[in-house]
Amino acid sequence: MTQHTIAFLGLGSMGLAMATNLLKAGHRLTVYNRTASKAEPLRQLGATVAPTPAEAVKDAEFVFTMVTDDAALQEICRGPEGILSALPQGAVHASCSTVAPDTNRRLAEEHARHGSSLVTAPVFGKPDVAAAGKLWLAVAGEASAREKLKLVLEHLGQGVHDFGDDVGAASIVKLCGNFMLGAAIEAMAEAFTLAQKSGLERQQVYEFFTSTLFNTPIYKSYGKLIAERHYQPVGAPPAIIRKDLRLILDESRARVVPMPFANIIHDHLSTSVAKGEQNDWAGFAERVTEGAGL
Amino acid sequence: MTQHTIAFLGLGSMGLAMATNLLKAGHRLTVYNRTASKAEPLRQLGATVAPTPAEAVKDAEFVFTMVTDDAALQEICRGPEGILSALPQGAVHASCSTVAPDTNRRLAEEHARHGSSLVTAPVFGKPDVAAAGKLWLAVAGEASAREKLKLVLEHLGQGVHDFGDDVGAASIVKLCGNFMLGAAIEAMAEAFTLAQKSGLERQQVYEFFTSTLFNTPIYKSYGKLIAERHYQPVGAPPAIIRKDLRLILDESRARVVPMPFANIIHDHLSTSVAKGEQNDWAGFAERVTEGAGL
Amino acid sequence: MTQHTIAFLGLGSMGLAMATNLLKAGHRLTVYNRTASKAEPLRQLGATVAPTPAEAVKDAEFVFTMVTDDAALQEICRGPEGILSALPQGAVHASCSTVAPDTNRRLAEEHARHGSSLVTAPVFGKPDVAAAGKLWLAVAGEASAREKLKLVLEHLGQGVHDFGDDVGAASIVKLCGNFMLGAAIEAMAEAFTLAQKSGLERQQVYEFFTSTLFNTPIYKSYGKLIAERHYQPVGAPPAIIRKDLRLILDESRARVVPMPFANIIHDHLSTSVAKGEQNDWAGFAERVTEGAGL
Amino acid sequence: MTQHTIAFLGLGSMGLAMATNLLKAGHRLTVYNRTASKAEPLRQLGATVAPTPAEAVKDAEFVFTMVTDDAALQEICRGPEGILSALPQGAVHASCSTVAPDTNRRLAEEHARHGSSLVTAPVFGKPDVAAAGKLWLAVAGEASAREKLKLVLEHLGQGVHDFGDDVGAASIVKLCGNFMLGAAIEAMAEAFTLAQKSGLERQQVYEFFTSTLFNTPIYKSYGKLIAERHYQPVGAPPAIIRKDLRLILDESRARVVPMPFANIIHDHLSTSVAKGEQNDWAGFAERVTEGAGL
Structure with missing residues (x-):
């Protein structure tokens, strides 16, 4: 070397x-x-x-x-x-x-x-x-x-x-990655919350999906926070990743690409910021539990 | 045995x-x-x-x-x-x-x-x-x-x-699974389309993510259809999975759980059905490319 | 007679x-x-x-x-x-x-x-x-x-x-009417809340719009509740109008018509119901103020 | 004088x-x-x-x-x-x-x-x-x-x-006005399209609502374009009002106010721009008819 x-x-x-x-x-x-x-x-x-x-x-x-x-x-x-x-x-x-x-x-x-x-x-x-x-x-x-x-x-x-x-291409890819993580988080939040209100354990649903269809470190690590509704420690705070979502939405506007999922993730993170939550950014999953009155 | x-x-x-x-x-x-x-x-x-x-x-x-x-x-x-x-x-x-x-x-x-x-x-x-x-x-x-x-x-x-x-619990889990697949499809559709309109190759972005953060058979198999914008052969037609999304939304109403991602997936599948598309259900990814004028 | x-x-x-x-x-x-x-x-x-x-x-x-x-x-x-x-x-x-x-x-x-x-x-x-x-x-x-x-x-x-x-036609019209009222409520909720967080008085914005572009009894009566964030007396409770939104979404599914605004109104009303709010149904406007951390 | x-x-x-x-x-x-x-x-x-x-x-x-x-x-x-x-x-x-x-x-x-x-x-x-x-x-x-x-x-x-x-306050009010017009347009587009696919005449539904609950020049003038699905002459092109929606979303981000309706209107206008439509901006109502396969 x-x-x-x-x-x-x-x-x-x-x-x-x-x-x-x-x-x-x-x-x-x-x-x-x-x-x-x-x-x-x-x-x-x-x-x-x-x-x-x-x-x-x-x-x-x-x-x-x-x-x-x-x-x-x-x-x-x-x-x-x-x-x-x-x-x-x-x-x-x-x-x-x-x-x-x-x-x-x-x-x-x-x-x-x-x-x-x-x-x-x-x-x-x-x-x-x-x-x-x-x-x-x-x-x-x-x-x-x-x-x-x-x-x-x-x-x-x-x-x-x-x-x-x-030089911009790799930045796009990075932003797309954070967006796709956000989509996985929201999807788990909705699924786990529906399951919970239907009488299942969040934890059990989490374990099933992350050992079968979604058996990846990403789903496992973020999914654990969402299943337990405990978003600590803070890997990245909501304000930082909200900034990334804003950047991807700025790019989507410049390129004229409607991105409905990105809007929802951005807005959920905005509420985390507006409330001053001291959680990992995955804590925006609480928007779903709040919406369900939990 | x-x-x-x-x-x-x-x-x-x-x-x-x-x-x-x-x-x-x-x-x-x-x-x-x-x-x-x-x-x-x-x-x-x-x-x-x-x-x-x-x-x-x-x-x-x-x-x-x-x-x-x-x-x-x-x-x-x-x-x-x-x-x-x-x-x-x-x-x-x-x-x-x-x-x-x-x-x-x-x-x-x-x-x-x-x-x-x-x-x-x-x-x-x-x-x-x-x-x-x-x-x-x-x-x-x-x-x-x-x-x-x-x-x-x-x-x-x-x-x-x-x-x-x-007996209903396993049905909930199955519906949640199809919903989470739909969320992965929409997320890839948005990311790949943004990347494309920013000058990247859909295929290259697909290969990157499915060999790194999202290295699972699910993302690989559906992602390939979306990257190539060729939704054949038909594993399941849009009408069948739209029915599943309707079932999950029915459940979300009965249990009072707002599910914004599920609404979007359902609506995109509805358009696939309204247009009479003869594609695999993942073809609802075309709602994103259409929205971007491609 | x-x-x-x-x-x-x-x-x-x-x-x-x-x-x-x-x-x-x-x-x-x-x-x-x-x-x-x-x-x-x-x-x-x-x-x-x-x-x-x-x-x-x-x-x-x-x-x-x-x-x-x-x-x-x-x-x-x-x-x-x-x-x-x-x-x-x-x-x-x-x-x-x-x-x-x-x-x-x-x-x-x-x-x-x-x-x-x-x-x-x-x-x-x-x-x-x-x-x-x-x-x-x-x-x-x-x-x-x-x-x-x-x-x-x-x-x-x-x-x-x-x-x-x-015989069904007039029912459709009635459901469309309640949906359009809901859209006016959500629109005012978003506009008034943005104005408030930008330093204006909700009341002043309300008075301007309902004496100019939106000078109708509907905007005036619901807008007053939203401007004051006081949703009393209860003309109709959230559960009743949520039922109407469910009916319109059922019809939209049967007829295959994506209705993104109707989804949002329905979901906001669902949260009102999940929280057990004792307000007029226009109280779903609070979803917007909550989202903004107010 | x-x-x-x-x-x-x-x-x-x-x-x-x-x-x-x-x-x-x-x-x-x-x-x-x-x-x-x-x-x-x-x-x-x-x-x-x-x-x-x-x-x-x-x-x-x-x-x-x-x-x-x-x-x-x-x-x-x-x-x-x-x-x-x-x-x-x-x-x-x-x-x-x-x-x-x-x-x-x-x-x-x-x-x-x-x-x-x-x-x-x-x-x-x-x-x-x-x-x-x-x-x-x-x-x-x-x-x-x-x-x-x-x-x-x-x-x-x-x-x-x-x-x-x-000095900024009146700009906010102007942007809120254009947003609220957009919300009225989308609401009519969804209602008229559902009514049409349920067997009613768009025109008849338009006439009913604009002579009763929504009896205002705004609903009448934009509603006529939407009922007839003919968006001429061009009062303002989609790109101009899309810019206004972008400005309101920029403000909503700076002030941390999620605005789901504003996102939808913006995205529908983006598709009008991406497709190069030569219509009045109210022509984004066609996103709804397209979604319904009409």
Whole structure:
């Protein structure tokens, strides 16, 4: 394995797990996080902690970003101490955050003018999957940068799926994924609630379906929260995934594609946000139990 | 293995596959189908073909029914040449059709007065899964009848799930299953169509999701139809599954459970029926492509 | 004016107001109500109170029924002391209740065999409108019976609209009316709630729209409840109108017409019922405020 | 009456009718339109035609703008030859276009810095209503500017409704109005289509409701298009009102208010746009007839 110089910016639970795996794979790692204390575990494992994005990326061959939303990504790229102020020519920026396709497209153009590249590289899986190095990864962007990045991404997951030259394509796929998860959550919420009001145990229905037709980690992990009506711990809060649903609805409007399921999921998440619920986003399943008077 | 005397009524593609497996397992089989020619393959394998339900069941320990809808099931039970006119006392009727919970509940009461038992025994899987003996099965009904039936059901699938004494419970589970399949279909239809209008290949998005987050036979088999927008061959026509969605909505009304996803799936299937589409029921995915002007 | 012998069955607030107007118009009136005390005001005005439907109708030229639902109507017609056991040949039954088209169609056939006629005659307006003799009325049924009935109906409202020979047609129109009222309620609920969360007063928005684009008694009276979020007094409880929405959805299924607005109204009313709300049915507007976290 | 110097920018069918009434009322009028030929009728009535917005407004006490969307309004205000480059201090800008509340709020701040005022002044009614001087008008903005403007607005309609100091408030009200119209259209589409498939005439149902419960010009004019399924002439094309629905959904997201009816109307309009329909926006009613297979 070739050792690379990598910067990792954004150390939430996903970012932390990914950065740890890059370090363990033997790469030289410099990290940055707005709240510096989050970087401490990585420092103890040998990472350098930088005070600004610019400091973090100044010698990097690869930069990973895993931040909350479009505004945070734009800030970390374009700010006075941002990535584009210091990144070496020829470096590749792996943009892993869930943001609008057009945000990545516009940043990719700025990278191109700068002499570097942005590759969209969303990841699929929860933090525990990331920690286990079992993420699924998608990439899209300029061909040679994409190929370079794949070598590094291999340490993070169980396969890299290539969506071609349009940097926005992988963002669409990521948004579609979160939408499809939301649809599975709503479907289970409706089915389990009907079963409960018909005299069955939610748990029993959950166990049946997740050991037969819907025998996947996704249905099992979200379904367990819904069956038990206990949405802890919080993998992602409602406001974050509501933002993703808003992005997919924005795209559906730009592309003129009615998406009735997406509307319902978005609206259920909106109520979670309006009520200030401190649950995992799957807690929007409670909209169904509330509607049924439970 | 104990050899049993079994009657099988209703030889559509599912029924035929199931009856064949019972015969191959070594049981004595008498079959009945309204269109007698459908029974011919079973006759050649050693089954007796009866001219009426009553003739079919007159010596049976177990009777299986797999018919189209509530009316057909009621007719085959209560008609002048129906099951209840000839079934031996102590026999067990495995009611496998997708019908309303209350239909099975009422027939179970009639069986009890007759001295026999009805156990609801819906099956999960397509005809090819049935042929491979890989169905998942659920049972609900009176305890001793249920236990007896399980011994026979083992030849048909990869596990029997027990939903207790309420004969209606397993019908609810079956309806919930078809609803959850419909939700997966609509979710893929929306995601693939958005991706397509954003410049991606439907096929590529399909392959990504069904090899990662949604890596199950269900998503693969229905997803392929949706990705290719080619809904052949017809596993089940729209009118049949629309009936199932109507049953689940009837139940949701009786139990007072709003189910917005179920409404959408039902309405999309209604349009398939109104247009006279000759597709598999998953063809309701075309409502999304139509809505997007494709 | 010709004086007629009329029976009036069902003395809820609508029925009482209508019966009073028939009496004041100079007709001979016999009344029946399950709870006899409700008939007292009419007795004081000169009506005869009968102990059974049969007694009430035995000399009648016209019979009016205004009861809660399909089951009540069927019972009052077909029961051992029911209308059809005693009604004179040639009499006309004005079926005013909100019931399924097929319920009226089937009862009309029974009347025809009996030698009498059933005309569907739904009324539009609230009890105060009925008391003022300002209802709008629709009729449908056999032509000569319909013409006879119109002479009497004129005392009840401000116009009789004729929907022809199919007895079911006027039931459809009545159901469509309640659906359209529900749509106006939901639309106001969404608009007023958005305005409120954007910093406006609900009351001000209500006053603007009901004095301009939507300047009608319907929008004014329901809109006032929604603007004030105070749904008293109860004109009709949620369960009654939810039944009407169920009837319209049943018809939409039989006729294969997707009705997404009707689904939403029905589901919002279902939650009102599930929560046991003691409000006027327009209180389903609270589903929107709840969804917005208010 | 005091004669004022007024500029009118944007001469679509609404703008033309309004400008004509201001001229007829005796004011000095200068007009501007991107396509200058549209101004010809006004020139013949005595208006001055200006080559740029700046030229049009350089002596104005009042400026009216009635343009297609947010981008057009921003361009006409901020462009190099825009309103803010030439407007006299103390002048009042009546912003009549249907745009986002925040667009008017931001432009009002720029006016304030400039020494002029922006008052949001949406109008309610179709072009024929505007020509008859029967519009309903709403205003919101800084108090003294609002009072000044009311004197001029009186020539345009049958009443000015005051929504206070927040310039965005009147935009919300305008968007709510278009949403409520859309809800009435969808409700009629569903009701008429169900009635038709149940054997009634659409026209007859239309006439009944618009002469009874829904006896208003709005229901009559849109209902006629829906009853006849002929959506000509085009008052407003689907893309324009779809934009309004998008704006209201944007606001509903910012304010966290689920609006299920608004989602449906938006999606139906999206399909009209995706199909390239050349109908009035009420033509989205065809989504219902299509869904029913007509």
